[in-house]
Amino acid sequence: MIRISIDAMGGDHGPSTTLPGLARVAERRPDARFLIYGREDEVRPVLAKLPKLEAVSEFHHCEISVRMxxxxxxxLRQGRWxxxxxxxxxxVKNGDADVCISAGNTGALMAMSKFCLRTMASIERPAIAAxxxxxxxxSVVLDVGATIGADxxxxIDFAILGSAMARALFDIERPSVGLLNVGVxxxxxxxxxxxAGRILREVGLKSIDYHGFVEGDDLGKGTVDVVVTEGFAGNIALKTAEGTAKQIAQYLREAMSRSFLSKMGYVLAKGAFDFLREKMDVRKINGGVFLGLNGIVVKSHGGTDDEGFAAAVELGYDMAKGKLRERIEAELQQFHGRLRPRAKDDDVTVAAGK
Structure with a gap:
């Protein structure tokens, strides 16, 4: 049984979106149980209309919610406790839930997560993986906004975190990892x-297949299973990809409505366009995972609908099911164990922050 805690008040639409999303997950993941936190006067009326969800949920009233x-x-100051x-x-901290999901304020969620859960012993800064x-x-891409600038x-921490996530999510024994760069x-x-590339090559972790440098076009090609970058470049890449998907969708809608023949062409090729729409549906990949904390937290896009929120919840479910935290701890221990025999190599130990 996977226990999932939910900030029902998060996002642009609150319980009217989060709870129907949970209802979808309850149908598709029968071993999931939900701890729902929110204002009773807003949550109870919606939950009462979803009896199947209510049957597998435990509701807890909270006095306030964090605004977007x-x-x-x-x-953090006003919303604690x-x-x-x-x-x-x-x-999650108390062990009552395996993963937390929120569509709320990203900055507040990260601040509270760091304060409440703390980072893992050997992790300096957490990352958001998409x-x-x-x-x-x-593929897994990180960091997409948590850490601006990175040494x-x-x-290297991000590479370890991302590879553990890829292993848990994609069931790959040795994920390939690339560092995003301006050239290969x-x-x-x-x-x-x-x-970072030099150290990854020299240390030679058994759990990581280090590919080398990758460029921006490798993101869409799927050249590697995990792409590592710092938060500034990662966030710009993410927003650019989302904007490009919307741009292409708009172009297609305009092209298909230009004339009678184009409308007929759309009818004839509807199956192909439906397939394309499915591939470009950003709701299917909704959810950023906070990595490097002593617990799993998933951030859903605040403006998504119930299907998008369900995707974020199912991502958290998969991370908990795949024992993501345990994998990360094991791989960090392996990495630092590999460094110890090289203690006399000043270049490697200094570059690794030792």
Missing amino acids: DDKPSQA KSSMWKAIEA IWPTVRGE AHQL EEVKGQEEVKE
Whole structure:
């Protein structure tokens, strides 16, 4: 049984979206159980209309909810102990839930998650990992916004975190990992990226198939299972991809309505267009996983609908089912164990932040 704690008040639409999304998950994942946190006057009326969800859920009233425009420091100061967001995270800390899901304020969710769960002992900063659709299937990309700027040690941490997630999600024994760069040549790029690549090559982790540097077009190609970058570039790449998908969809709608013949063509090729629409549906890949914490937290897009929220919940379900936290801890231990025999190699130990 996978226990999932939910901040029902998060997102642009609150319980009117989060609870129908949970109802979808309850039907598709019969071994899931839900701890729902929110305001009783808003949650109870919606939950009463979803008897199957209500039967596998436990509701907890919370006095306040974090607003989407709250500053992280303000939300942390005012929302601790009482807000639905804090209570959902705290359920993971206390062992009452295996994973927490929220569509609320990203900054507040990260601040509360770090304060409540703390980062793992050897992790300096957490990362947000996203699922990226590719021509070969899916990849993990991180960081997409949690850490702006990263040194070599942090990039290596991200590689370990991302590979553990890929193993849990895709059932790949040795995921391929690439560092996002301005070229594939070893002499190109920022010093931090080049140093991280050198250490990954020299340490030779058994759990990671280090590919080398990858470029922006490799994201869509699916060249590697895990793409590692710092949060500034990762967030821009994510938003660019989302915008491009919407742009192409708009172009197609305009093209199909230009004339009678184009409308007839759409009718004849409807099956192909439905397949394309399914592939480009951003709701299917909704959810960013906070990695590097002592617990699993998933951030859903605030403006998504119930199907999109269900996708984020199911992502969290899969992470818990795949024992993501345990995998990360094991791989971090392996990495630091590989460094110890090289203690006399000042270059490697210093570059790794030791």
